[in-house]
Amino acid sequence: MIDRDRFPIDEWQLVERIWSEDRMGLGETIFTVANGYLGMRGNSSEGRDAHEHGTFINGFHEVWPIRHAEQAYGFAEVGQTIVNVPDTKIIRLYVDDEPLVLDVAELLTFERALDFRAGVLRRDLLWLTPSGKRVRVRSDRMVSFVERHLAVMSFEVTVENADATVVLSSQSLNRQDGEDEFGRTLPTEEGGAGFDPRRAERLAERVLQPVEYWQQDDRSVLSYRVTHSHMTLSVVTDHVIETENEVQMRPSIAPDIAKNVYQVRAKAGVPVKLTKFVAYHTSRSVPPRELIDRGQRLLDRVIESGADEQRQLQREWLDAFWERSDVEIADQPAIQQAVRWNLFQLAQASARADSSGIPAKGLTGSGYSGHYFWDTEIYVMPFLTYTSPLFARNALKMRERMLPAARKRARQLNEGGALFPWRTISGEEASAYYAAGTAQYHINADVTYAIAKYVRATGDADFLARGAIDMVVETARLWTTLGFWRHTEGSSFHIHGVTGPDEYTTVVNDNLFTNVMARFNLRYAAESVRVVADQFPEAYARMVDRVGFDESEIGEWERAAEAMVIPYSKAFTIHPQDAHFLDREVWDLENTPPDKLPLLLHYHPLVIYRFQVLKQADVVLALFLLADEFSDEMKRADFDYYDPLTTGDSTLSAVVQSIIAAEIGYRDLAMEYFEHSLFVDLDDLHNNASDGVHVASTGGVWSALAYGFGGLRDSGGHLTFDPRLPAAWTNLRFRLRWQGSRLLVTLTRTELTIAVQSGGDVELSVRGEKHTAQAGSVLRVRLHGQGPLLQGRPTTQQWAETRRDDGSLLTASIPTMPDWDAPDVESQP
Numbered sequence: 001m002i003d004r005d006r007f008p009i010d011e012w013q014l015v016e017r018i019w020s021e022d023r024m025g026l027g028e029t030i031f032t033v034a035n036g037y038l039g040m041r042g043n044s045s046e047g048r049d050a051h052e053h054g055t056f057i058n059g060f061h062e063v064w065p066i067r068h069a070e071q072a073y074g075f076a077e078v079g080q081t082i083v084n085v086p087d088t089k090i091i092r093l094y095v096d097d098e099p100l101v102l103d104v105a106e107l108l109t110f111e112r113a114l115d116f117r118a119g120v121l122r123r124d125l126l127w128l129t130p131s132g133k134r135v136r137v138r139s140d141r142m143v144s145f146v147e148r149h150l151a152v153m154s155f156e157v158t159v160e161n162a163d164a165t166v167v168l169s170s171q172s173l174n175r176q177d178g179e180d181e182f183g184r185t186l187p188t189e190e191g192g193a194g195f196d197p198r199r200a201e202r203l204a205e206r207v208l209q210p211v212e213y214w215q216q217d218d219r220s221v222l223s224y225r226v227t228h229s230h231m232t233l234s235v236v237t238d239h240v241i242e243t244e245n246e247v248q249m250r251p252s253i254a255p256d257i258a259k260n261v262y263q264v265r266a267k268a269g270v271p272v273k274l275t276k277f278v279a280y281h282t283s284r285s286v287p288p289r290e291l292i293d294r295g296q297r298l299l300d301r302v303i304e305s306g307a308d309e310q311r312q313l314q315r316e317w318l319d320a321f322w323e324r325s326d327v328e329i330a331d332q333p334a335i336q337q338a339v340r341w342n343l344f345q346l347a348q349a350s351a352r353a354d355s356s357g358i359p360a361k362g363l364t365g366s367g368y369s370g371h372y373f374w375d376t377e378i379y380v381m382p383f384l385t386y387t388s389p390l391f392a393r394n395a396l397k398m399r400e401r402m403l404p405a406a407r408k409r410a411r412q413l414n415e416g417g418a419l420f421p422w423r424t425i426s427g428e429e430a431s432a433y434y435a436a437g438t439a440q441y442h443i444n445a446d447v448t449y450a451i452a453k454y455v456r457a458t459g460d461a462d463f464l465a466r467g468a469i470d471m472v473v474e475t476a477r478l479w480t481t482l483g484f485w486r487h488t489e490g491s492s493f494h495i496h497g498v499t500g501p502d503e504y505t506t507v508v509n510d511n512l513f514t515n516v517m518a519r520f521n522l523r524y525a526a527e528s529v530r531v532v533a534d535q536f537p538e539a540y541a542r543m544v545d546r547v548g549f550d551e552s553e554i555g556e557w558e559r560a561a562e563a564m565v566i567p568y569s570k571a572f573t574i575h576p577q578d579a580h581f582l583d584r585e586v587w588d589l590e591n592t593p594p595d596k597l598p599l600l601l602h603y604h605p606l607v608i609y610r611f612q613v614l615k616q617a618d619v620v621l622a623l624f625l626l627a628d629e630f631s632d633e634m635k636r637a638d639f640d641y642y643d644p645l646t647t648g649d650s651t652l653s654a655v656v657q658s659i660i661a662a663e664i665g666y667r668d669l670a671m672e673y674f675e676h677s678l679f680v681d682l683d684d685l686h687n688n689a690s691d692g693v694h695v696a697s698t699g700g701v702w703s704a705l706a707y708g709f710g711g712l713r714d715s716g717g718h719l720t721f722d723p724r725l726p727a728a729w730t731n732l733r734f735r736l737r738w739q740g741s742r743l744l745v746t747l748t749r750t751e752l753t754i755a756v757q758s759g760g761d762v763e764l765s766v767r768g769e770k771h772t773a774q775a776g777s778v779l780r781v782r783l784h785g786q787g788p789l790l791q792g793r794p795t796t797q798q799w800a801e802t803r804r805d806d807g808s809l810l811t812a813s814i815p816t817m818p819d820w821d822a823p824d825v826e827s828q829p
Contacts, residue, residue: 002683011336014114014682019102019125025051025690030341030682031114032364032693033121033143036353038151038280039363040089042114042121044102045139045155047090051690053175055085056363058356060282061370061425062207063229066432074412076432080425082359082370083207086174086222086235086256088278091155093137094167098129100137108134116344117322119145119314134160144310145317148352149279149298152307156273159266166245166266168274172222172237174208174256208233210255211288218249219299220258223288232288236279236295238303243272275307321347323735324742325387327705330731338678339705342698345681346383349695355397357425358695365692371423371430372398374443375696377450378625379652383702385450386736389458396454399447400467402427403474410478413438417477420447435506435605439499441482444475445517449625452524456717459739465536469528469543476525476557479518483560493563500577501652502618504599504608508578510565513622520626522561526554574641575634577618586796587613589647598649598686614642616650617657624659624707628715636664640794651680655700659708662724665788671726672793674704706734710747719764723747724786738762743773754779 006018014030028051031042041054064079093100105127112123120142127135136158144150157166208224211232215221218239225232239260241247250261264272279295302310325343329336349362357372358380376395384392399420405427406418413419421429422437431437451472455464464472483495495518500511529549533540543549567576576582587608596602599613619642623635630638639660648654658673680697681689706712709732711722719738725747736743741759745752752766755778762773766781773779 002679009333009337010113011333012116012340014116014337014341015111016113017111019107019110021049021103023684023690024049026684028052028054029364029689029692031112031121032348032362033114033119033141033151034348034363035143035145035148036347036349036351036358036363037148037356038143038352039348040141040143040151041364042112043087043089045089045091045093045123045141045153046100046102047087047092047171047173048101049103052365053084053087053089054365055087055089056082056366056370057085057233057280057282058353058359058363058370059425060085060226060231060233061229062203062226063426064203066430068432074438075434076429076438078428078430079432080229080369080371080428080430081203082366082425083226083231084175084366085208085233085280086172086224088151088172088235088237088276089141089153090169090171090173091139091153091274091276092169092171093135093155093157094165094169095127095129095133095135095157095159096131096164097167098131100127100135114341114344116340117315117318118311119143119318120311133162133164135164136160142311142314143348144314145321145347145351146313147298147302147310148354149281149295150302150310151278151280152302152310153276153278154273154307155276156271157266158271159268162268164266166264166272168241168262168264168272170237170239170260170262170274170276172220172235172258172278174222174224212292213253213255213258215251215253215258215260218251218260219296220251220253220260221292221295222256222258223292225288230284232283232286232291234279234281234288234291234295236292236299238277238299240275240277240303240307241273242275244270245272277302277307318347321351321388324737325383325735327702327735328731328733329729330733332729335675335678338682339701341682342678342701343383345693345695345698346380346702349693349698350380350384350391350395351388353391353394353398355394355401357398358395360695361692362695365690367688367691368423369425369430371425373423373696374440374446375652375699377443377446378621379655379696379703380699381450381453382707383699385454385457386706386738389454389460389737392450392454392458393460393463396447396451396463396468400471403471407474410474414481415478416481417479418444418471418474419478420444420475436499436503439497439507440501441478441495441498442500442511442514442517444478445514445521448472448475448521448524449517452520452528453714457714457738461531461535464528465532465539465543469532469539470547472521472525472528473543473547473549473553476522477553479522480553480556480560483518483564485563491563492565493560494565500618501621502577502614502616503650504611504613504615504647505577505581505618506605506609508580510567510579511618512567512575512577513618515564515566516622516626516629519561519564519566522557522564526557526561529554572637572641574637575619575622575630577614577642581612584610584612586645587611589613589645590796597647599647600649612645614646614653616648616653617642617646620646620660621656624656626715627663627713632664635660639664639666643794644796648676651677651686651694651697652700654680655697655704658704662704662708663711663722665790666793667724667727667786667789668791669793670704670708670724671728674701674708674726677701677704705732706736710734710745712736712745719762721745721752721764721766722787723752723783725749741775750783752781752783754781 028041039056108126110125122140138156212223223234246265248263252259279298281291358376361367406420410419420443422440496509499506500513654673654677658670662670713720732747742757744755754773
């Protein structure tokens with residue numbers, strides 16, 4: 001659990017009051033400042049020992065050939081890895097030539113705080129030097145939400161009880177991959193090295209090739225070209241020093257390091273303040289010289305207005321963000337702090353991504369190599385769509401730009417339409433392991449699902465007509481070629497040889513999640529084409545020309561959707577995860593030692609694939625995303641069966657389990673899963689937070705609050721609420737935007753209130769009863785009870801006792817499968 005002496009509770013800040021090297025990587029991650037384009041890990045300004053000296057730019061990457069032990073046609077060929085760019089966080093302090101080194105310094109006081117309202121990382125410490133000087137050091141670091149390319153840092157030193165010589169060494173340092181500035185190999189992970197496929201690759205050769213570097217007065221310039229991707233980068237820094245003391249500055253420059261060293265004859269009690277302005281610019285094609293010019297223009301403008309103005313603009317930007325995004329939980333300060341930290345991470349990952357993707361780790365670390373996954377569409381997009389729809393629109397534009405590569409990938413795999421990659425930066429598939437990567441065809445449907453949610457929630461049909469319709473059409477086309485018809489005992493449509501969200505069960509037939517999402521994709525494509533044809537005839541004509549559309553395709557999509565096989569077991573009265581999932585032996589999770597988790601780090605994939613065991617929610621995720629396609633009884637039966645089989649080895653799992661647990665009545669279990677997700681990074685529950693924040697989980701936290709406890713659903717474009725307030729909570733409040741209206745939703749034990757703060761009237765339902773929330777007024781709905789309440793949690797023993805066909809009880813905790821023939825798994829409409 002979180003050490004509250006070290007990390008006290010503050011509802012608007014993450015605060016640390018005891019400096020320790022323990023879990024250094026975790027601290028670097030959770031104190032990152034970022035804006036979606038640029039991210040700076042929470043390394044100390046002194047720039048010495050670190051888990052990872054990280055500064056990252058969204059989409060800025062190197063490529064490398066994937067070397068398969070045995071090559072086969074269609075395997076991914078080019079890997080992509082985010083590049084750690086030159087580190088400008090470094091401002092080293094020397095007092096009478098004594099360096100401030102946190103690991104050995106005698107710190108009389110220490111505090112650092114990530115302020116969620118100011119968007120600034122601050123540090124305040126009092127250092128007692130070996131000669132007895134008391135040195136107050138205050139610093140802050142900000143990556144601007146307003147100026148996408150800008151970071152501003154300040155470093156103020158006051159020698160309180162004596163005169164002294166103070167030296168501030170401001171540096172911009174390009175560390176070679178895996179090394180510090182002294183050529184020492186950096187640690188691979190906290191607690192020792194080890195295999196972990198979630199970590200980034202280490203590149204064997206130099207990544208950044210110097211192009212131009214120079215200094216003029218307080219300004220320094222470094223620029224580079226990436227060795228193989230040929231992307232370009234410029235880093236321009238400038239400085240302003242403020243003090244009444246005498247100052248001398250010595251500059252120095254080399255291809256991989258720029259220094260501006262300020263020597264000050266400091267008087268006792270007289271502060272010395274250095275402010276550092278940094279501009280990072282990157283491009284896929286623009287030469288470094290042009291990027292340098294852009295950086296200089298930015299710094300000229302910013303320095304003229306001053307750092308205080310940038311901090312004020314940052315505060316105003318965040319005031320607006322919290323006004324439309326905050327979630328409030330009354331009388332729960334620890335939970336409130338963690339919720340706001342999670343929401344702040346979503347802003348840091350997405351706000352200025354603009355039309356780039358949202359990496360799985362944001363810009364907080366190199367985990368997952370900086371790749372974009374389907375995590376964005378399913379876990380992050382709901383929050384963006386309902387609170388900051390412009391950010392959601394920009395994220396979808398990233399997928400639109402990837403469409404040509406997705407079409408190429410589909411052709412390579414002998415399919416029609418387009419196939420979006422499982423993991424990527426450039427748009428090309430970057431997963432070397434096809435079974436858990438390329439085989440996840442469901443990404444196509446996930447993208448279309450996110451488009452549908454955005455268009456329905458915002459009413460932005462123009463976005464659909466302007467280009468998103470191409471993605472909807474091309475994703476639907478893939479299913480009609482990937483799937484096939486079987487005409488025995490009627491006509492049915494099957495999809496074989498795919499992998500669902502659960503990466504512990506791969507390359508299967510009729511995966512339930514894939515099939516229900518493909519069915520949604522096909523139906524939405526038919527609906528959307530008709531909408532565009534009716535409302536935007538000119539855009540429709542252009543779409544027909546662009547994609548070669550034929551109206552007969554609509555009927556083909558609808559027929560495939562209606563005939564789609566949805567696996568269902570009459571013997572178990574559940575939805576099998578796939579056609580043969582229930583044939584497998586059940587993994588004995590109850591007796592699996594904790595040191596053997598996560599399974600992927602301790603067992604060969606072939607071992608795992610033979611068992612009924614889940615890395616993450618698969619069927620349960622389908623129950624949430626397409627809630628209106630499953631009855632309450634189905635949801636309860638499916639959840640009861642799959643919950644005991646789910647390891648939670650993926651951080652994508654607990655949030656979904658929380659939402660469905662809340663819906664079907666497991667109130668305490670819903671809270672347990674929610675708290676696990678809420679603290680998964682802050683308490684490093686998966687032992688890999690040092691590699692970066694789990695951004696999808698932070699998005700899932702919002703979903704668990706709004707969809708789980710708030711009971712929000714939006715199936716088919718209809719807004720409904722069925723709240724499930726946790727037993728220990730008295731009040732939950734969250735904000736939504738719905739088709740142009742801003743809503744403030746407040747839930748208590750006895751009442752749901754919805755205030756329309758701007759926009760028009762909103763039609764909605766609360767527990768099946770229709771209401772109208774009128775503009776400028778407050779709708780109040782009395783709540784009677786909390787719905788069904790279930791105690792404890794599902795177990796394999798419980799499932800066996802309630803589900804055995806012959807009525808007998810099992811003595812073992814793991815159910816024995818009844819004898820059955822394959823036809824028992826049938827299609828459920």
